[in-house]
Amino acid sequence: MTRSSVTTPPPGAGRLQAAPGGPAPGSPLGSHYGDCFGCGERHPTGLHLRATTPDGLTVVAEFTVGEAHQGAPGLAHGGVLAAAMDEVIGMSVWLFQRPYVTGRLETDYLAPVPVGTTLHLRAWCTGVSGRKAYLEAEGRAGSPDGPVAVRAAALFIEVGMEHFARHGDAKAIADEHHEYEVNP
Numbered sequence: 152m153t154r155s156s157v158t159t160p161p162p163g164a165g166r167l168q169a170a171p172g173g174p175a176p177g178s179p180l181g182s183h184y185g186d187c188f189g190c191g192e193r194h195p196t197g198l199h200l201r202a203t204t205p206d207g208l209t210v211v212a213e214f215t216v217g218e219a220h221q222g223a224p225g226l227a228h229g230g231v232l233a234a235a236m237d238e239v240i241g242m243s244v245w246l247f248q249r250p251y252v253t254g255r256l257e258t259d260y261l262a263p264v265p266v267g268t269t270l271h272l273r274a275w276c277t278g279v280s281g282r283k284a285y286l287e288a289e290g291r292a293g294s295p296d297g298p299v300a301v302r303a304a305a306l307f308i309e310v311g312m313e314h315f316a317r318h319g320d321a322k323a324i325a326d327e328h329h330e331y332e333v334n335p
């Protein structure tokens with residue numbers, strides 16, 4: 152991954168620790184919002200990512216490229232693939248048990264991804280420093296051992312739940328049940 156200095160943990164950054172009360176190894180990680188383009192079950196043309204954590208420290212998910220996700224004929228749109236990387240990395244909020252948002256997302260496209268391909272996604276944290284979390288992800292075509300088609304590196308920033316109430320739909324937030332801590 153050709154990550155930049157912005158997405159590289161600084162010297163002395165901590166490692167992700169399994170949060171008390173966090174998901175146990177093997178647990179499914181639910182959708183954080185039903186209308187989310189990445190993971191929402193109500194979204195008609197979204198990515199419908201379904202994720203699990205194999206070990207409490209990383210996230211794995213699958214995304215099958217559909218007709219609604221094309222850029223060039225028969226091929227996935229690069230922005231949609233970036234969204235898939237953003238989402239699988241964002242699923243790490245369940246591991247942190249705190250809300251984070253994307254500050255920066257860097258993506259390498261290594262191979263075209265045809266419609267019908269299932270991408271096997273994996274995300275992991277490379278360091279934590281204050282409110283900043285450094286994460287990476289990869290998407291392999293066809294199987295968990297398939298060729299890497301997409302790679303990403305990201306800087307996520309921890310926010311309070313008021314971020315979503317101030318900028319978004321406070322009622323929708325209240326109507327959904329979130330398991331991570333609201334007032335850490």
Ligand SMILES: CCCCCCCCCCCC(=O)SCCNC(=O)CCNC(=O)[C@H](O)C(C)(C)COP(=O)(O)OP(=O)(O)OC[C@H]1O[C@@H](n2cnc3c(N)ncnc32)[C@H](O)[C@@H]1OP(=O)(O)O
Pocket residue numbers: 157183184237238241242244250251252253254255282283306308310315324
């Ligand atoms: C209800 C469901 C919940 C659900 C929760 C889960 C959602 C997951 C969804 C998937 C993920 C997404 O798509 S999230 C959606 C896309 N992202 C967004 O909408 C975020 C928009 N940006 C913002 O709201 C803001 O810029 C923030 C929150 C990121 C930062 O603002 P802030 O809180 O005022 O903090 P600020 O002081 O600016 O930044 C803190 C530190 O981070 C650094 N920093 C911030 N942004 C960057 C950046 N792009 N590149 C480099 N560095 C940066 C600053 O230099 C600073 O470093 P230093 O000076 O301390 O060293």
